[in-house]
Amino acid sequence: MTAQLIDGTALSKQIRAEVAQRAAALTARGHKPGLAVILVGEDPASQVYVRNKVKACEEHGLHSVLEKYDATLSEADLLARIDALNKDASIHGILVQMPLPKHIDPTKVIEAIATTKDVDGYSVLSAGELVANLPGFRPCTPYGCMKLIESTGVSLKGKHAVVIGRSNTVGKPMALLLLQANATVTICHSATPDLAYHTRQADVIVAAVGRRDTVTAGMVKPGAIVIDVGMNRNDEGKLCGDVDFAGVSQVASAITPVPGGVGPMTITMLLVNTIESAERVAAK
Numbered sequence: 001m002t003a004q005l006i007d008g009t010a011l012s013k014q015i016r017a018e019v020a021q022r023a024a025a026l027t028a029r030g031h032k033p034g035l036a037v038i039l040v041g042e043d044p045a046s047q048v049y050v051r052n053k054v055k056a057c058e059e060h061g062l063h064s065v066l067e068k069y070d071a072t073l074s075e076a077d078l079l080a081r082i083d084a085l086n087k088d089a090s091i092h093g094i095l096v097q098m099p100l101p102k103h104i105d106p107t108k109v110i111e112a113i114a115t116t117k118d119v120d121g122y123s124v125l126s127a128g129e130l131v132a133n134l135p136g137f138r139p140c141t142p143y144g145c146m147k148l149i150e151s152t153g154v155s156l157k158g159k160h161a162v163v164i165g166r167s168n169t170v171g172k173p174m175a176l177l178l179l180q181a182n183a184t185v186t187i188c189h190s191a192t193p194d195l196a197y198h199t200r201q202a203d204v205i206v207a208a209v210g211r212r213d214t215v216t217a218g219m220v221k222p223g224a225i226v227i228d229v230g231m232n233r234n235d236e237g238k239l240c241g242d243v244d245f246a247g248v249s250q251v252a253s254a255i256t257p258v259p260g261g262v263g264p265m266t267i268t269m270l271l272v273n274t275i276e277s278a279e280r281v282a283a284k
């Protein structure tokens with residue numbers, strides 16, 4: 001391995017120490033930051049993620065509420081719970097874990113969350129704020145990816161960034177954040193005929209596809225920075241990203257691992273957004 005490892009766990013630790021300080025300062029002023037996490041159904045992966053989110057709150061001085069509901073919960077009942085949390089002054093952030101059961105419309109649910117508490121940054125208004133360069137909550141995964149890139153000390157100004165994937169939660173907001181940082185941005189996706197043609201020109205690659213070995217060594221320009229958002233299982237059932245880590249780390253200058261890269265940063269930026277939300281309330 002020749003590439004520098006971009007350690008998301010270590011960077012998370014640094015940022016979370018600042019989060020804890022800001023949480024303590026808010027609490028001393030009578031504004032203890034609070035996050036509500038709602039989980040509907042028994043998806044095992046979702047159970048792990050929400051538990052990690054609640055644990056991260058507890059460890060850093062944030063108040064957290066975990067509400068778990070049976071998969072049969074009606075859409076109307078979920079919307080009523082969100083309405084109550086919107087009015088609850090002890091709650092500064094509301095996260096409804098995705099995916100939701102089929103009978104619940106995720107758009108309706110996301111749009112029911114007060115914009116001031118949309119710490120996932122998933123709402124149409126938050127997306128618009130990002131497009132318009134207005135202050136607002138940035139989606140946690142791309143926001144975390146930006147922090148990981150920043151941690152390398154390399155400026156994005158004038159660099160060519162290639163984002164693979166165009167989801168509303170990762171690919172699209174990622175491209176906008178890179179653009180805001182003055183990169184030249186290309187978005188590739190499932191209908192891109194020659195992915196390697198694009199990635200070979202990239203100074204920065206962000207892979208957010210959900211398919212392992214999407215990015216291999218021959219697709220990477222020597223010295224590129226590679227950020228791996230993928231969460232897949234290999235043949236041995238082990239967690240792996242979208243990037244062939246062993247191969248690409250021989251070519252790249254810096255690379256994030258899976259696990260221990262983007263994942264921990266997603267949770268860290270959720271804490272940051274929740275603190276930010278509480279600070280806005282405290283400043284009123």
Ligand SMILES: Nc1nc(=O)c2c([nH]1)NC[C@@H]1CN(c3ccc(C(=O)N[C@@H](CCC(=O)O)C(=O)O)cc3)C=[N+]21
Nearest residue numbers: 049095096097098099120259260261262263264266267
């Ligand atoms: N409303 C909503 N907001 C989300 O932010 C959201 C969501 N729904 N649904 C699912 C995805 C996925 N997600 C992850 C967060 C942390 C890790 C994470 O910490 N991963 C660890 C490994 C964990 C493990 O071992 O399984 C790591 O990469 O090191 C992974 C995935 C948030 N999501």
